[in-house]
Amino acid sequence: MKRSQLLLDNAVICSKLARRSNNKQTKALFKRMEDSWRALAREQDWLDGEIAPVDAFRFGRPVRARPSHAA
Template sequence: MTQSQKFLDNAENCAELAERAKDAPTYRRYKLMEAGWLALAREQDWLDGVTPPHRRAS
């Protein structure tokens, strides 16, 4: 299992926890954590050479 896959699994877990949240602040907290794990997975894929770097528009 790659490091980025572990991050994606954590993101999925946070999404599931968000759906079971009993109040709005908890839901938002888990959604923010999910977004963070997804960002880490994307970054790790870039670091591992799975995805190419994005070029900035000039």
């Protein structure tokens, strides 16, 4: 399993906890935690060479890097 997938799994858990929460502050805390886990997953994909550095943080969604071809 990719390292970034483990981080995304944590984001999903936080998202579920946020939806279940009735407390506004707790819900906001879990949403911030979810966003942080997703950012860490994007960074891990960048560290693993799966996305380009510029694309890692564009619009909050990773864009897969195209393989480079040596001429």
